[in-house]
Amino acid sequence: MEVASWKEKKTLILGITGAIAAYKAADIVREFVKKEWKVHVMMTEGAESFVAPLTFSVLSGNKVFLEKDFLSDERGWEIPHITLSGAADVIAIAPCSASMLHKLAYGDASSLVSATVLASQSPVVVFPSMNSNMWDNKATQKNVEICKDLGYVVVEPEKGRLACGYEGKGRLPSIGVIVDEILKAACPVKNLLGKKVLVTAGPTYEYIDPVRYIGNPSSGKMGFAIAREAWYRGADVTVICGPVAEPYPHGVDVVPVVSAEEMCEATLARAEEADIIVKAAAVGDYRVKEKQLQKIKREGKETLSIELISNRDIAAELGKRKKKGQIIVGFAAETNEPIENARKKLKNKNLDMIVLNDITAPNAGFASDTNSVTLLTPDETLLEISTSKSIVAEKIWDVIYERFLCSK
Helix, strand or coil, X not given: CCCCCCCCCCEEEEEECCCHHHHHXXXXXHXXXXXXXXXXXXXXXXXXXXXXXXXXXXXXXXXXXXXXXXXXXXXXXXXXXXXXXXXXXXXEEEEECHHHHHHHHCCCCCCHHHHHHHHCCCCEEEEXXXXXXXXXXXXXXXXXXXXXXXXXXXXXXXXXXXXXXXXXXXXXXCHHHHHHHHHHXXXXXXXXXXXXXXEEECECCEEEECCEXXXXXXXXXXXXXXXXXXXXXXXXXXXXXXXXXXXXXXXCEEEECCCHHHHHHHHHHHHCCCCEEEECCECCCEEECCCCCXXXXXXCCCCCCCCEEECCCXXXXXXXXXXXXXXXXXXXXXXXXXXXXXXXXXXXXXXXXXXXXXXXXXXCCCCCCEEEEEEEECCEEEEEEEEEHHHXXXXXXXXXXXXXXXXX
16 A cells, blocks of 8 residues: 655755755755656756756756746746746755855845745755855855845755865765755644654663673664654654664754663653653663673583663653653564553553554564554554655654644
8 A cells, every 4th residue: 555755746946056066966866856756957057067957857857947048038938937936845955156145145036046946935945065264254154144034944064175175164965964954844744843852763782791782683764764754844853872873863963872771861861851752762671680891702601691680661661750741652563462562561651652563574673664563542543554664754743743732
């Protein structure tokens, strides 16, 4: 069964200006075409000096609009800046030069890119990229503040070595950051604005000695998808994260931990201020009673016994301390009698909802990009879904809003 996602089949109008980072825009186009978005590219004359328009035409499958098209009478009745602005779900300018930033700040419609922004009522995301001294200049910073006051999202450049040889702030952000910022701007539901969300993600490791540990194969992908979706919807998000190889989500505060006890302490310390807590981490139930300070040698040992003791149950601790109006969502990774075991956890731990994950199901569970889950309250089955973890995260937040926040 296909599950609809707000991230699918939208229209991105991408403006590219005269900066050396213009070549990176090819990856932006590629990423959104993979998401089945329509991508229409506009290029300034400066941008054409760095990358051939044909590159973007081939990648997007659409005509690339150039400055010569702005006032052309060839298809003048279509009026490019009006046609493009009307089609946009979101407009992004990446890279955005200092001169284009000035045009945007002062409503200068002398360029196709700036005129399209001026004619649009869609969200606008601007990614400045330039020499670090140009970025730090008071005139540039004034233009940034004006653009923000106009409602444009201005994503500051990153620090690093620049093409001009300088070291400083001015680099175009990574493609992952650009994609996330555009998705956030395009998100049609901002129903978590003003909410503080706390998410736990990933595994925990319990070290036996300096080189060995007890752990699990959780990748953190599900927890990160939940955190990203909350951020897209306007929440202030903190993630307590165990050891993972996945890159941390952009836009959220991440608190790295290793052991279950560290995760417990970090979570409880931040729980009081959270409106919604989602316990998506795969936390180890036990730790070694005595961690060895030196590596345990195998010589002369045919067997090895390790005494384990129970870790604190983070979800149960949160349930005991739950403040009025706070929503706590747990996860249950089960292999047998999943519904019964999940409902038992719901009741015993004072949770509002639990996401049941049958890890024996195909294409589900640890490290997978997809998941099969059932959303349960103590007395009701709310949703069963099997799809990508990104869309599972969407549906979890839809249910949380409809079930617990909509009536407030």
